[in-house]
Amino acid sequence: MKPTVLPTLLAVTLLAGCASSARLYDERTSPSHARYVQAAGAFCPTSSHVRAEDPGACPLHVHVEYVRAPVGAPAAKPDDPLLVLVPGVMSDRFSWRFLWPLLARRYDLLLIDLPGQGLSDKPPESIAPDAYSPAWLGRHVLRAVRTWQMRRGDTRRVVLVGHSLGSTALLRAMADPGSYSGVADLIHRVDCVVTVAVAELGMKRVNEVFEDLEGLSTFEVEAGSALGMVQQRVREGIPKSVVAPEHAFCAEADRLQGIVQDPCTRRAAQSMLRRFRPVDRCRRPLWDRIAELETEYRNVTKPILILWGAQDTTLDPRSCARIAAQFPDARCELVPSTRHSPHQERPEHVASRIVAFIEGPR
Numbered sequence: 485m486k487p488t489v490l491p492t493l494l495a496v497t498l499l500a501g502c503a504s505s506a507r508l509y510d511e512r513t514s515p516s517h518a519r520y521v522q523a524a525g526a527f528c529p530t531s532s533h534v535r536a537e538d539p540g541a542c543p544l545h546v547h548v549e550y551v552r553a554p555v556g557a558p559a560a561k562p563d564d565p566l567l568v569l570v571p572g573v574m575s576d577r578f579s580w581r582f583l584w585p586l587l588a589r590r591y592d593l594l595l596i597d598l599p600g601q602g603l604s605d606k607p608p609e610s611i612a613p614d615a616y617s618p619a620w621l622g623r624h625v626l627r628a629v630r631t632w633q634m635r636r637g638d639t640r641r642v643v644l645v646g647h648s649l650g651s652t653a654l655l656r657a658m659a660d661p662g663s664y665s666g667v668a669d670l671i672h673r674v675d676c677v678v679t680v681a682v683a684e685l686g687m688k689r690v691n692e693v694f695e696d697l698e699g700l701s702t703f704e705v706e707a708g709s710a711l712g713m714v715q716q717r718v719r720e721g722i723p724k725s726v727v728a729p730e731h732a733f734c735a736e737a738d739r740l741q742g743i744v745q746d747p748c749t750r751r752a753a754q755s756m757l758r759r760f761r762p763v764d765r766c767r768r769p770l771w772d773r774i775a776e777l778e779t780e781y782r783n784v785t786k787p788i789l790i791l792w793g794a795q796d797t798t799l800d801p802r803s804c805a806r807i808a809a810q811f812p813d814a815r816c817e818l819v820p821s822t823r824h825s826p827h828q829e830r831p832e833h834v835a836s837r838i839v840a841f842i843e844g845p846r
Contacts, residue, residue, distance in 0.1 A: 508722060511733040520831060523585035526554050529595070534635075536599075536628035539666065542611060546628035547603035549577060551584060551593040560592045565641040565675050565842065568594045568629055572648030572683070573756045574743050576602030579647065583827040586835035591643075594632065598650060599624050600752025601743075609755040616755035618649065618683075622657025623667070630670040641675040643842055647827065648799070649756060651679035655788075659780040676787040678838050681796055681824055684803045685761045685774050698757040702747055709745055718744070727795055727821050731829050781810040788814035789841040791834060793822035 511517045533545040553559045567587055571579045577595035584593055597604040598621055607615070614620045629642065646654045657663040658671060708714040718741045723732040743749050762770040762777075788811050792804040804816040819826035819833060827834045 508719060508732050508734045508737055509730055511735055517582055520582040520585050527551050527588055534628040534631045536624040544599060544607060545605045546599060546624060547597040548628060548632055549595040551588050564591055565643045567591045567643045567645060570596045570625055570646040570650035570654060572650045574753045578739055582831040583835055586831055596625055601749060606748040606752045617759040618652045618656040619660045619663055622653035623663045626657055626667040626670055630667050641673050643675050645678045647680040649683045651682040655784060658784045674786050678789045678841060680791045680827055681799050682790060682807050684807055685777055698754050705745060714744060715741060725823060726829055727823055778810055782812060785812050790814060790816045791826060791837060792818050793824055793826045794818040794820050796824045798824040
């Protein structure tokens with residue numbers, strides 16, 4: 485087993501800085517987060533598998549959960565937008581569990597599992613030449629949303645909310661003219677976009693932990709699991725992914741451990757990392773092509789709010805202003821005292837910023 489690989493399983497905790505205790509907490513009894521868990525219990529999400537493949541391609545289903553106000557609670561107004569929440573790589577709709585109960589007080593929500601993650605289909609990388617690239621992922625998410633709305637005769641405006649690679653997928657799908665086929669009407673209904681820590685195509689250096697994770701083999705995971713190393717590394721890494729130690733939760737460790745140990749989910753995530761941006765045969769970035777893709781961001785004329793953890797050690801917060809400058813109408817805000825997932829560490833703050841952006845002047 486490569487000596488550098490298992491330590492790098494810390495990547496699935498979305499990284500984060502300095503050493504800390506491996507103690508984990510129960511979010512159900514957390515003084516800061518238990519109320520979000522309890523609030524979620526009042527809602528009854530409706531799950532469905534929605535076909536989202538490109539025309540002429542093999543069927544591909546995306547898992548969608550529809551969340552609306554419970555009976556007896558104030559419902560969303562007819563002119564309120566539908567919020568679509570899209571997670572990042574090595575993640576699923578569970579990562580929004582603290583944020584969505586706050587947003588669902590005001591809006592109806594769609595929680596999406598990216599293709600290859602959660603309960604969505606996990607086809608092999610060979611399904612398409614661009615499979616698992618950001619544009620491919622975003623295109624399938626938009627097709628799933630459009631199909632779901634068409635089934636219900638729903639023509640509401642839409643607000644897209646993405647995290648990390650999920651943010652990049654949404655923005656690439658909206659920027660790429662080739663992605664418009666079949667979803668132009670949905671893109672027209674998009675009111676605005678909120679992103680949390682966008683994975684930047686032009687980053688000069690991808691974190692080495694993700695590079696090692698990309699090459700992690702089934703044998704290494706199985707051997708590491710048998711020795712208890714996978715479980716130990718995940719549990720040690722969770723506290724490093726948050727600023728406040730009491731926000732290191734057992735449920736997050738269990739979720740990430742399951743993703744690493746599931747071969748289909750892990751292979752899909754590795755495909756996402758391999759095809760995140762154009763590279764040559766030696767895995768060197770093709771900077772000219774990357775510059776062309778970034779130029780296409782000028783096609784995204786919707787208002788964009790970019791939120792970023794001020795202490796993010798997975799993706800550099802200094803990228804926030806640089807990415808915002810690539811769009812005609814985007815602004816950047818740092819979320820204090822958070823790392824790569826501010827929607828998990830400070831959900832009240834993030835929810836308030838999303839609502840203010842949706843309701844505020846354009």
